[in-house]
Amino acid sequence: xxxxxxxxxxxxxxxxxxxxxxxxxxxxxxxxxxxxxxxxxxxxxxxxxxxxxxxxxxxxxxxxxxxxxxxxxxxxxxxxxxxxxxxxxxxxxxxxxxxxxxxxxxxxxxxxxxxxxxxxxxxxxxxxxxxxxxxxxxxxxxxxxxxxxxxxxxxxxxxxxxxxxxxxxxxxxxxxxxxxxxxxxxxxxxxxxxxxxxxxxxxxxxxxxxxxxxxxxxxxxxxxxxxxxxxxxxxxxxxxxxxxxxxxxxxxxxxxxxxxxxxxxxxxxxxxxxxxxxxxxxxxxxxxxxxxxxxxxxxxxxxxxxxxxxxxxxxxxxxxxxxxxxxxxxxxxxxxxxxxxxxxxxxxxxxxxxxxxxxxxxxxxxxxxxxxxxxxxxxxxxxxxxxxxxxxxxxxxxxxxxxxxxxxxxxxxxxxxxxxxxxxxxxxxxxxxxxxxxx
Amino acid sequence: xxxxxxxxxxxxxxxxxxxxxxxxxxxxxxxxxxxxxxxxxxxxxxxxxxxxxxxxxxxxxxxxxxxxxxxxxxxxxxxxxxxxxxxxxxxxxxxxxxxxxxxxxxxxxxxxxxxxxxxxxxxxxxxxxxxxxxxxxxxxxxxxxxxxxxxxxxxxxxxxxxxxxxxxxxxxxxxxxxxxxxxxxxxxxxxxxxxxxxxxxxxxxxxxxxxxxxxxxxxxxxxxxxxxxxxxxxxxxxxxxxxxxxxxxxxxxxxxxxxxxxxxxxxxxxxxxxxxxxxxxxxxxxxxxxxxxxxxxxxxxxxxxxxxxxxxxxxxxxxxxxxxxxxxxxxxxxxxxxxxxxxxxxxxxxxxxxxxxxxxxxxxxxxxxxxxxxxxxxxxxxxxxxxxxxxxxxxxxxxxxxxxxxxxxxxxxxxxxxxxxxxxxxxxxxxxxxxxxxx
Numbered sequence: 016x017x018x019x020x021x022x023x024x025x026x027x028x029x030x031x032x033x034x035x036x037x038x039x040x041x042x043x044x045x046x047x048x049x050x051x052x053x054x055x056x057x058x059x060x061x062x063x064x065x066x067x068x069x070x071x072x073x074x075x076x077x078x079x080x081x082x083x084x085x086x087x088x089x090x091x092x093x094x095x096x097x098x099x100x101x102x103x104x105x106x107x108x109x110x111x112x113x114x115x116x117x118x119x120x121x122x123x124x125x126x127x128x129x130x131x132x133x134x135x136x137x138x139x140x141x142x143x144x145x146x147x148x149x150x151x152x153x154x155x156x157x158x159x160x161x162x163x164x165x166x167x168x169x170x171x172x173x174x175x176x177x178x179x180x181x182x183x184x185x186x187x188x189x190x191x192x193x194x195x196x197x198x199x200x201x202x203x204x205x206x207x208x209x210x211x212x213x214x215x216x217x218x219x220x221x222x223x224x225x226x227x228x229x230x231x232x233x234x235x236x237x238x239x240x241x242x243x244x245x246x247x248x249x250x251x252x253x254x255x256x257x258x259x260x261x262x263x264x265x266x267x268x269x270x271x272x273x274x275x276x277x278x279x280x281x282x283x284x285x286x287x288x289x290x291x292x293x294x295x296x297x298x299x300x301x302x303x304x305x306x307x308x309x310x311x312x313x314x315x316x317x318x319x320x321x322x323x324x325x326x327x328x329x330x331x332x333x334x335x336x337x338x339x340x341x342x343x344x345x346x347x348x349x350x351x352x353x354x355x356x357x358x359x360x361x362x363x364x365x366x367x368x369x370x371x372x373x374x375x376x377x378x379x380x381x382x383x384x385x386x387x388x389x390x391x392x393x394x395x396x397x398x399x400x401x402x403x404x405x406x407x408x409x410x411x412x413x414x415x416x417x418x419x420x421x422x423x424x425x426x427x428x429x430x431x432x433x434x435x436x437x438x439x440x441x442x443x444x445x446x447x448x449x450x451x452x453x454x
Numbered sequence: 455x456x457x458x459x460x461x462x463x464x465x466x467x468x469x470x471x472x473x474x475x476x477x478x479x480x481x482x483x484x485x486x487x488x489x490x491x492x493x494x495x496x497x498x499x500x501x502x503x504x505x506x507x508x509x510x511x512x513x514x515x516x517x518x519x520x521x522x523x524x525x526x527x528x529x530x531x532x533x534x535x536x537x538x539x540x541x542x543x544x545x546x547x548x549x550x551x552x553x554x555x556x557x558x559x560x561x562x563x564x565x566x567x568x569x570x571x572x573x574x575x576x577x578x579x580x581x582x583x584x585x586x587x588x589x590x591x592x593x594x595x596x597x598x599x600x601x602x603x604x605x606x607x608x609x610x611x612x613x614x615x616x617x618x619x620x621x622x623x624x625x626x627x628x629x630x631x632x633x634x635x636x637x638x639x640x641x642x643x644x645x646x647x648x649x650x651x652x653x654x655x656x657x658x659x660x661x662x663x664x665x666x667x668x669x670x671x672x673x674x675x676x677x678x679x680x681x682x683x684x685x686x687x688x689x690x691x692x693x694x695x696x697x698x699x700x701x702x703x704x705x706x707x708x709x710x711x712x713x714x715x716x717x718x719x720x721x722x723x724x725x726x727x728x729x730x731x732x733x734x735x736x737x738x739x740x741x742x743x744x745x746x747x748x749x750x751x752x753x754x755x756x757x758x759x760x761x762x763x764x765x766x767x768x769x770x771x772x773x774x775x776x777x778x779x780x781x782x783x784x785x786x787x788x789x790x791x792x793x794x795x796x797x798x799x800x801x802x803x804x805x806x807x808x809x810x811x812x813x814x815x816x817x818x819x820x821x822x823x824x825x826x827x828x829x830x831x832x833x834x835x836x837x838x839x840x841x842x843x844x845x846x847x848x849x850x851x852x853x854x855x856x857x858x859x860x861x862x863x864x865x866x867x868x869x870x871x872x873x874x875x876x877x878x879x880x881x882x883x884x885x886x887x888x889x890x891x892x893x
Contacts, residue, residue, distance in 0.1 A: 192624040
């Protein structure tokens with residue numbers, strides 16, 4: 016059985032059905048395809064290569080591609096109103112803006128089409144790890160106990176399955192909150208349903224200690240997210256009146272403000288949400304119960320990899336099911352062994368990308384560094400894959416990408432300290448230095 | 455109200471009574487003074503200066519001194535049977551072996567004498583942080599709700615109060631287990647109730663990846679603790695038969711084995727316990743609920759500071775009660791502000807001391823370093839207090855001690871790398887180098 020019919024739970028059910036398992040998913044919420052509810056989380060997500068591979072494995076990629084908007088790069092909105100476009104990768108490479116709710120509905124449909132059962136309004140009350148049984152409570156407070164050979168906790172960052180694992184002996188666990196929170200806002204479409212900003216880009220207003228971003232939606236709107244400190248100056252705490260909010264946006268996001276006539280209402284209607292990083296280990300118990308996706312490794316959203324990492328969990332799990340011929344005594348230990356370092360690495364990378372996005376993305380030095388890396392990558396595509404590309408456009412394990420990125424970082428620090436680097440950035444001398452340091 | 459009538463809860467109640475508060479303690483366990491139960495944890499503890507100050511503040515030190523056994527240093531049991539004695543500090547300085555249960559009984563008596571009420575068999579089911587109320591369940595499953603202006607979570611490493619705080623927004627939390635566990639064993643007294651080993655020492659059998667220690671009890675026995683890996687070789691997992699246990703002890707703890715004729719029974723009767731480090735923040739909610747002692751900062755036992763740190767929490771809290779004239783809106787923020795870095799530092803120091811005790815304590819280089827530090831400390835007592843002394847025999851905040859210790863570490867690395875240091879360790883040259891590096 017699977018706890019949680021979110022993105023990872025639904026995808027996992029499809030993989031398990033593909034391999035002939037009986038699958039029932041228990042979901043705490045009502046069916047979002049019937050009652051139009053928000054999933055309680057961000058409205059759109061960035062889907063990239065690891066996520067696509069997850070969808071391809073169960074034949075879902077084509078259907079999703081129809082409702083995904085490619086974003087070929089970052090569109091930086093400078094304070095003076097000027098724009099700078101930074102491609103994410105090579106020609107043709109993009110990350111894709113998709114609706115979380117829409118994607119989840121497609122995936123639940125597919126899970127059911129493949130024969131998985133989904134039971135909604137089922138809250139996981141308690142797990143008996145010795146008997147592989149779960150006590151579920153429905154909306155009327157009625158409890159039932161269900162058992163299964165395998166139990167998957169795909170129930171997200173605040174996983175009930177993981178909560179009960181916390182009380183098993185020697186379970187390592189940490190939940191760590193950022194000082195920043197986020198609030199969703201929006202830019203409405205033009206009256207002809209076209210986008211008010213460049214559609215095929217992820218828009219960023221980097222401002223040092225905080226930032227605003229915007230991702231395109233199919234209806235012509237953008238979902239904007241303000242990542243902002245909870246306390247201090249400026250902060251959510253400080254912006255406590257409509258007038259203060261507008262004045263602040265006028266000062267720091269003037270071009271965005273012009274497109275957001277509903278800012279004041281939205282700002283005070285929408286919740287301020289927190290950002291948590293969850294790490295734990297082990298991810299499996301008795302080789303019959305396992306955590307997957309956010310339940311095992313909740314990360315912050317700044318690399319756009321949360322869903323992608325969870326889908327890759329499913330892809331790697333399927334490989335192990337094949338490799339070990341469905342022997343879960345071999346699958347589970349190897350699963351946590353290979354996925355735990357990946358989960359830890361993407362957690363670190365996501366925090367690092369927050370600093371990059373809000374602090375560096377607007378700096379001339381950062382842009383120069385990106386240009387040099389791009390130049391070298393083009394000349395020596397086998398010797399240098401930029402970190403962003405390794406994470407977003409490859410299946411290199413996250414931890415290998417992180418290690419490689421740290422090596423690159425060292426090299427680029429040396430390169431950037433070369434006298435006159437601004438002029439000679441594309442010279443043979445720079446190229447040779449990098450080659451030498453790589454070898 | 456205070457949750458938990460353990461060492462810190464009992465002491466805290468005495469401090470609160472001293473300042474005129476109404477105090478009720480709710481304790482999950484039965485009254486250990488009536489039913490002779492084990493507190494579920496280690497049998498004896500090392501009391502040092504911070505702990506004594508805590509007892510002195512409520513006039514309990516003299517009573518405890520009568521049942522405490524001074525340990526003036528470490529007695530190292532080498533593999534060849536030879537012994538090395540390392541004093542802990544200066545002449546007259548010692549840490550004290552006390553019985554956890556005995557101490558707890560004395561403190562509960564004192565708490566009640568001062569007018570605190572203790573309700574036993576009361577399990578904390580759930581806390582309402584908005585109404586300062588706690589749902590308690592007694593042994594018969596009957597629930598009552600109690601409220602109080604102030605709620606103190608002094609309920610230990612697996613605190614129920616802290617557990618509920620985990621679900622308040624942005625509560626940072628981590629629980630991290632060591633790869634090592636521990637098992638308690640014993641050395642019985644001689645027939646005339648005298649001790650079979652030197653009474654006024656903490657005995658250590660350091661063996662690299664693991665160690666055995668022994669602390670004296672009043673009845674002539676020693677409580678021994680084997681700190682040992684759970685898995686690998688050697689490990690608890692590996693020693694799975696009486697014959698293997700005896701063979702292993704014969705090989706690595708031969709002199710201890712001679713004194714432990716009951717080893718095989720004890721080894722398999724006594725549980726193998728795990729070692730956890732808990733960190734969290736904030737420690738207070740709404741300036742009316744706070745964590746104290748292990749509930750706020752559970753640490754590993756290798757510095758003998760767990761109880762001492764909790765008692766120091768109480769001492770610092772009393773200072774703030776006086777400073778802020780019982781205004782808890784000022785006391786609570788400052789309490790967590792000053793105690794959190796102390797708690798983090800002693801957590802780190804305790805892990806570091808594990809490595810020192812099991813790895814270094816038997817090495818000639820370690821002994822030489824201790825000699826040099828001792829030499830310098832004697833000549834310049836104002837310039838160099840050994841880290842162990844700062845932690846154990848002073849009230850220097852733990853985090854300042856840790857920082858100072860790291861500085862000393864750097865200096866001693868340099869000193870130990872001097873050519874011929876073995877011969878000239880007490881020379882003017884060495885003294886001058888240290889003086890120069892300190893300035």
